[in-house]
Amino acid sequence: GQSLEQPSEVTAVEGAIVQINCTYQTSGFYGLSWYQQHDGGAPTFLSYNALDGLEETGRFSSFLSRSDSYGYLLLQELQMKDSASYFCAVRDRTGSSYKLIFGSGTRLLVRP
Amino acid sequence: EAGVVQSPRYKIIEKKQPVAFWCNPISGHNTLYWYRQNLGQGPELLIRYENEEAVDDSQLPKDRFSAERLKGVDSTLKIQPAELGDSAVYLCASSLGLAGGFYNEQFFGPGTRLTVL
Numbered sequence: 001g002q003s004l005e006q007p008s009e010v011t012a013v014e015g016a017i018v019q020i021n022c023t024y025q026t027s028g029f030y031g032l033s034w035y036q037q038h039d040g041g042a043p044t045f046l047s048y049n050a051l052d053g054l055e056e057t058g059r060f061s062s063f064l065s066r067s068d069s070y071g072y073l074l075l076q077e078l079q080m081k082d083s084a085s086y087f088c089a090v091r092d093r094t095g096s097s098y099k100l101i102f103g104s105g106t107r108l109l110v111r112p
Numbered sequence: 113e114a115g116v117v118q119s120p121r122y123k124i125i126e127k128k129q130p131v132a133f134w135c136n137p138i139s140g141h142n143t144l145y146w147y148r149q150n151l152g153q154g155p156e157l158l159i160r161y162e163n164e165e166a167v168d169d170s171q172l173p174k175d176r177f178s179a180e181r182l183k184g185v186d187s188t189l190k191i192q193p194a195e196l197g198d199s200a201v202y203l204c205a206s207s208l209g210l211a212g213g214f215y216n217e218q219f220f221g222p223g224t225r226l227t228v229l
Contacts, residue, residue, distance in 0.1 A: 004154075031215060042116075042203070042220040043155065050215065087154045091215065097168055100218065102154025 002026040004103035011109045020073045022088035031091040032071045038084045116221035124227045130192035137206030147203040
């Protein structure tokens, strides 16, 4: 089967750094994505890792270790607007078909 | 450029009633997805279209759910009859090109929040 594990909630202080971990189990792993979703809003794409290593985009970075079936999203210089839910999503391949399988999300609360 | 458009944004119906959701993807996006998101959970794929063709509908409860994407542009998702457990947010997303091969970012619409009483 397929499964993704990520913490349900994380709290951090404005200006700090927070890391949201994601472990996955899937038979057709092809890559790991991260999406941000504010309450009542649409999920928006943050990053995609197909290969091992760290990808940096501004204040956000994403890491993947395929051998450990593990990835994380790193948010630096936290701002109040970063309070949202963050979903890791595995890009899974079955035959010639690809689809995203989402985790249950991590609710990040940034405090002043 | 307009994003993915969905309507209605909210819908309240009684169980056993039919309901339909509409989605207009980003212009030029060949691939369209319908997801269901339950409270406190991640989106779960219901069906994926590549142009007019439904290429993955394995998660669609076909006894009561149906979808169509005529002319390969906008799409409609229907539930008939609705059940209490169908209460959720129904998200539409679209992406460039085909979903295979290289990665194409999915762009999500704001969703339709369905409440079944």
